[in-house]
Amino acid sequence: MKQDSIRFIVILGSVAIFGIIVFQIFTLRKAWSDNETAVNQTIQSALQNVSEKINIYNQNTFQNENTVIQQTPNYYVVNVNSRFDANVLEYYLTNEFSLQSINLDFEYAIYDYSTKKMVYGNYITADGTHRKIAQSTDFPPFDEFTYYFGINFPTKSSFIMDKMTVMAVLTAVLLVVVAFFGYGMFIILRQKRLSEMQKDFINNMTHEFKTPISTINIAADVLMNPAIIDNPKRLSSYASIIKQENTRLNNQVEKVLQIARIEKRGFNLNKESLDIHRIITEAAHNIKVNTKSDDSSIHLDLKSQNFLVFADKTHLTNMVYNLLDNAIKYRKDELTINIATIDQGSSMIELSIEDNGIGISKEYQKKVFNKFYRVPTGNIHNVKGFGLGLYYVRNICRAHRWKISLESEEGKWTKFTIILPAIPVQPTKIV
Numbered sequence: 001m002k003q004d005s006i007r008f009i010v011i012l013g014s015v016a017i018f019g020i021i022v023f024q025i026f027t028l029r030k031a032w033s034d035n036e037t038a039v040n041q042t043i044q045s046a047l048q049n050v051s052e053k054i055n056i057y058n059q060n061t062f063q064n065e066n067t068v069i070q071q072t073p074n075y076y077v078v079n080v081n082s083r084f085d086a087n088v089l090e091y092y093l094t095n096e097f098s099l100q101s102i103n104l105d106f107e108y109a110i111y112d113y114s115t116k117k118m119v120y121g122n123y124i125t126a127d128g129t130h131r132k133i134a135q136s137t138d139f140p141p142f143d144e145f146t147y148y149f150g151i152n153f154p155t156k157s158s159f160i161m162d163k164m165t166v167m168a169v170l171t172a173v174l175l176v177v178v179a180f181f182g183y184g185m186f187i188i189l190r191q192k193r194l195s196e197m198q199k200d201f202i203n204n205m206t207h208e209f210k211t212p213i214s215t216i217n218i219a220a221d222v223l224m225n226p227a228i229i230d231n232p233k234r235l236s237s238y239a240s241i242i243k244q245e246n247t248r249l250n251n252q253v254e255k256v257l258q259i260a261r262i263e264k265r266g267f268n269l270n271k272e273s274l275d276i277h278r279i280i281t282e283a284a285h286n287i288k289v290n291t292k293s294d295d296s297s298i299h300l301d302l303k304s305q306n307f308l309v310f311a312d313k314t315h316l317t318n319m320v321y322n323l324l325d326n327a328i329k330y331r332k333d334e335l336t337i338n339i340a341t342i343d344q345g346s347s348m349i350e351l352s353i354e355d356n357g358i359g360i361s362k363e364y365q366k367k368v369f370n371k372f373y374r375v376p377t378g379n380i381h382n383v384k385g386f387g388l389g390l391y392y393v394r395n396i397c398r399a400h401r402w403k404i405s406l407e408s409e410e411g412k413w414t415k416f417t418i419i420l421p422a423i424p425v426q427p428t429k430i431v
C-alpha cells in the first residue's frame, strides 16, 4: 500500500473515531436529560394528584397553583392546604404511583405545624413493602407552606439509568467496535513501520552486495585477459581480491542467515560446557587481526573465577563478535575496548564490553535491540549495517535466559553488560 494512502486512512479513521465518540457522548447526555424530564413530569403530576385527592378526601375545595416544588433532583415538597394523616398520605402516594407506573423507592416526612419540624414518615420500596430504616434524615422544611409533606426519591438516578439500558448496550457495542478499529489502525501503523524498515534493509543489503560483486567482476575481467599468465604477481593479487570480496559477501550472507536461523520456529541451542574466557580471548584476537588498525586496542580484564558456562558455542561466539564489531564500527578516533568478566555472587558471571565510541543517546537505547533498527544519522550513512546485530544478540541472550543491558553516554562511551550463570567449579580434593 502506498504510504500516502496509509496516512490518509489513519487520519480519516482517527477523525471518524473521534466524531463517533463525541456524537455518542452527546446522544447519551440528550437521552439522559430527556428521560429525566419525562420522569420529573410524571412525578410532578402524580404528586399534584395526590395533593388534590387528599383535599377532596378532606372536603377542602381550596387549591392553589404551585402545589409541587422540586427542591433538588430527588426531593420535592408538596402543599396540601389542610391537615392530613400519614396513613392517608401513604395510601394516596402508593396508589397514584402505581397508577402512573412510577416504580421508585420513596420516603416522606410531614411537616408538623405545632413543633415546626419535619416528622419522618416511612420508607417505601418500589414493590410496596415497607422498610423502616430511614435513608435520609435530610428533609429541609419549606417556609411558604403550612400543611405539606416532603418526599424523597433516593433511587431516582438508577431508575433513569435503567430506562437507558438499550442505549448502554449500544454504547458498549460501539466501544467494542471503536476498540477494534483502533487496534486495526495500530496494526496498520506497525506494519507500515515494519515495511519501511524492511525497505531500508533491502536497500542496505543491495548496496552492500553490489560493491563486492562489481569488484569481483572487474577482477574476473582482468583474469580473463590471456596476457595475465605472463604476470603471476598480478594474477595472484587479483585472485586474492576475489577471495577477499568473496569472504566479505559470505560474511554478509552469514549475518542474514544467522537471523533466519534463530527466527525459525523451535530453534534450539546446542549447549555445552564452555570456557567463556577462552571464547572472549579468541574473538578479541581474531578481531584484532582482521581490523589491523594500529590506533585501536582491546583490553581484557577477565577476573571471574567461575569461567565455565553452559551455552551454545557458535551463538556465544557470534554474540561477542557482534558486540566487538559494533564497538569498532561506531568508534570515534582512537578506539579502546575493555572486555571484563567478574563474579557476581557465587554462581553468576558479569560480562561487560565497553568502548569509547560515539555512544547512543537515551532515546535510542531501548530501540537498538529491535530488528532492522539503526540509530538515524540523517543522510550520512558512512557506516553500513543491517540493524540486525543487536537483535541477534538480544535473541541469543533470551534463548539462554541471560540478562543483557546497555548503558551509554552519547559521544563518549557505550557499555553492554550480560549476566549469565556459571557452572560452579568443583573444588579439587586435596588428598
Ligand SMILES: Nc1ncnc2c1ncn2[C@@H]1O[C@H](COP(=O)(O)OP(=O)(O)O)[C@@H](O)[C@H]1O
Pocket: 326, 327, 329, 330, 355, 357, 358, 359, 360, 368, 369, 373, 374, 375, 376, 384, 385, 386, 387, 388, 389, 390, 391, 414
Ligand atoms: N558500540 C556502539 N556504539 C555506538 N552505537 C552503537 C553501538 N552498538 C550499536 N550501536 C547503534 O545501534 C544500532 C544497531 O546496531 P546493530 O543491531 O548491530 O546494527 P548495525 O550495526 O548493523 O547497524 C547501530 O546502527 C548503531 O547506531
Ligand SMILES: [Mg+2]
Pocket: 322, 325, 326, 385, 388, 389, 390
Ligand atoms: Mg552491528
